[in-house]
Amino acid sequence: MKLCVLMGSPRSQGNTAALTQEFLHQWEALGEESRVISLYSCRIQPCLGCMACQECMDGLGCVQQDDFSAIFQEMSGADLILLATPIYAWYCTAPMKALLDRTVYAGNKNYGSQKGPALLAGRYAASLTTCGYPPEKGADLWEEGLKRMCRHSKMNYLGMFCCRDLGRNVPFMDEEKRQGVRAFARTLHSALEVTQHERIT
Ligand SMILES: Cc1cc2nc3c(=O)[nH]c(=O)nc-3n(C[C@H](O)[C@H](O)[C@H](O)COP(=O)(O)O)c2cc1C
Numbered sequence: 001m002k003l004c005v006l007m008g009s010p011r012s013q014g015n016t017a018a019l020t021q022e023f024l025h026q027w028e029a030l031g032e033e034s035r036v037i038s039l040y041s042c043r044i045q046p047c048l049g050c051m052a053c054q055e056c057m058d059g060l061g062c063v064q065q066d067d068f069s070a071i072f073q074e075m076s077g078a079d080l081i082l083l084a085t086p087i088y089a090w091y092c093t094a095p096m097k098a099l100l101d102r103t104v105y106a107g108n109k110n111y112g113s114q115k116g117p118a119l120l121a122g123r124y125a126a127s128l129t130t131c132g133y134p135p136e137k138g139a140d141l142w143e144e145g146l147k148r149m150c151r152h153s154k155m156n157y158l159g160m161f162c163c164r165d166l167g168r169n170v171p172f173m174d175e176e177k178r179q180g181v182r183a184f185a186r187t188l189h190s191a192l193e194v195t196q197h198e199r200i201t
Helices: 015-029 068-076 094-106 140-152 175-200
Strands: 003-007 034-038 080-086 124-131 156-164
Touching: 003 015, 003 068, 015 034, 015 080, 015 124, 015 156, 015 175, 034 068, 068 094, 094 140, 124 140, 124 175, 140 156, 156 175
Parallel strands: 003 034, 003 080, 080 124, 124 156
Antiparallel strands: none
């Protein structure tokens, strides 16, 4: 089962990275492969709203030449897309937002002269999130946005694992988070196994 992690934290040794690392250990222990894309190392320009993508029915059709197309290809080929992000101003970080803006437009041909396909239809998505406020006040808008984006794109949303960062004087990672994120990885893995089994039978 192929996992594509979109890493949206600028801090390679930060909280989101620590949570993701633990998730990956569990994922690999389940015998599965993964690919991590660090979005801060990629060139992802913001969407220009030019709508050129809406007239291209058999591909992305984006006029911008950067890393978006290669990242989208990785997303398309994955059994699970995991969006790992710290919360910045109640949402994901800027490179992930730029990626999602362009994914929602170029990936859904709903807005042009004719209707076309949802290019990520049937794919599975989940999120690893860290935030400073309690998750229900820090990450609620992000999760709601992600759910709506998945529904709109005919994707399946599998859930979010979110942990609070209590600040500079409190170490972020502890045994509870370690066990929690590992359990989340196992839950996602089981859910995907069920869907694969259903597709075969
Ligand atoms: C620029 C900035 C904006 C932030 N905005 C929020 C916010 O709106 N809500 C929240 O709960 N936490 C917010 N935080 C806290 C981070 O989400 C939290 O510390 C997170 O664990 C950092 O993850 P990282 O170590 O992967 O960078 C913000 C942090 C920064 C640096």
